[in-house]
Amino acid sequence: MQAIVIDGDGDIWDEQRDRPEPAPGEALVKIRAVGICGSDLGLIEGEGPPWTNYPLVPGHEVCAEVVELGEGVEDLSVGDRVALHGFVYCGTCTPCREGRYYQCDDLQEVGFTIDGGYREYAALPAYTLTPIPDDISDLEATQIDSAACTLHAMKRVETAVTDTAAVLGPGSLGLYGVQLLHAWGVEDVILTGTRDERLEVGTDLGANRTVNVREENPVEAVREYTDGEGVDLCVEAAGAGDVVNTCLEITKKRGSVVLTGVFGGKKEIDPNHIVSKELEVVGGVTASHAVADVIELFRRGDLTVEGIVTHEFPLAEYDDALDTVRERRDGVIKGVLRP
Numbered sequence: 001m002q003a004i005v006i007d008g009d010g011d012i013w014d015e016q017r018d019r020p021e022p023a024p025g026e027a028l029v030k031i032r033a034v035g036i037c038g039s040d041l042g043l044i045e046g047e048g049p050p051w052t053n054y055p056l057v058p059g060h061e062v063c064a065e066v067v068e069l070g071e072g073v074e075d076l077s078v079g080d081r082v083a084l085h086g087f088v089y090c091g092t093c094t095p096c097r098e099g100r101y102y103q104c105d106d107l108q109e110v111g112f113t114i115d116g117g118y119r120e121y122a123a124l125p126a127y128t129l130t131p132i133p134d135d136i137s138d139l140e141a142t143q144i145d146s147a148a149c150t151l152h153a154m155k156r157v158e159t160a161v162t163d164t165a166a167v168l169g170p171g172s173l174g175l176y177g178v179q180l181l182h183a184w185g186v187e188d189v190i191l192t193g194t195r196d197e198r199l200e201v202g203t204d205l206g207a208n209r210t211v212n213v214r215e216e217n218p219v220e221a222v223r224e225y226t227d228g229e230g231v232d233l234c235v236e237a238a239g240a241g242d243v244v245n246t247c248l249e250i251t252k253k254r255g256s257v258v259l260t261g262v263f264g265g266k267k268e269i270d271p272n273h274i275v276s277k278e279l280e281v282v283g284g285v286t287a288s289h290a291v292a293d294v295i296e297l298f299r300r301g302d303l304t305v306e307g308i309v310t311h312e313f314p315l316a317e318y319d320d321a322l323d324t325v326r327e328r329r330d331g332v333i334k335g336v337l338r339p
């Protein structure tokens, strides 16, 4: 079978490997589709967790089909289509016992520290695979991870009085954020970013006001739009630039800030906003506790990948696919590989 491999020094190549055998507790799956995440591009350059095992097959936004079961697997059947959450954990440490297995002291992550989905077949722990109903498409299944990361983070805040919200960053996480906020009944959603074509997709998906931060000051624009009050909830989904300070500035007194972006380095912030406005600031890092909710939202039509998953490539064209995403060619937002 074909596998795409990286070494963390910028090199990427394909190689022929034997089809894996499922160990006890694992399922052998045929990968049907795998999303190209921004973090995959970082991994190619070596920006993974320090315990990443290079050479590595990247890919965690996986839709697959079960083709063989290892010993003792009872919750899956051959033929099931499944979505992956990539957390491989011990089950006995304190975070695991408290249900936060994505914070396991001995965490491995499929596609980050151990081989992921840029290949034709994979043998994966059965508990990382969630069967998906027939009315969820392969492309939607690849996006469960991204949408559920945003939702998990949003679920960490108190939102009983959310009328207005801002989403900073119109990448896939942010565009799912816009839809999720509407599904929550938030009336006014403001979306900020640097690219008009992505902001337009946000408008199509329900953003009530968009702000191109290259043309408008987002703090002033949000203040004006909210009559000087600021938003109840700010969802940061950019992981770049000065967005954290923007969040702290545009969120109203006693409001909430949710951080979901992965930042390449340290950022300077002004903590006085948090103190004086009594802001609640939380981070979120996993899809795991929101997977079932996101599947249901896709089924109900409250979530769509339309306009977000813009490109599909055969696995063999991985070079072109990664360049397209890296250089943001052709209006790409999310590219998907089809092994």
Ligand SMILES: [Zn+2]
Pocket: 037, 038, 039, 060, 061, 145, 146
């Ligand atoms: Zn991802």
Ligand SMILES: [Zn+2]
Pocket: 089, 090, 091, 092, 093, 094, 095, 096, 101, 103, 104, 105, 106
């Ligand atoms: Zn653990």
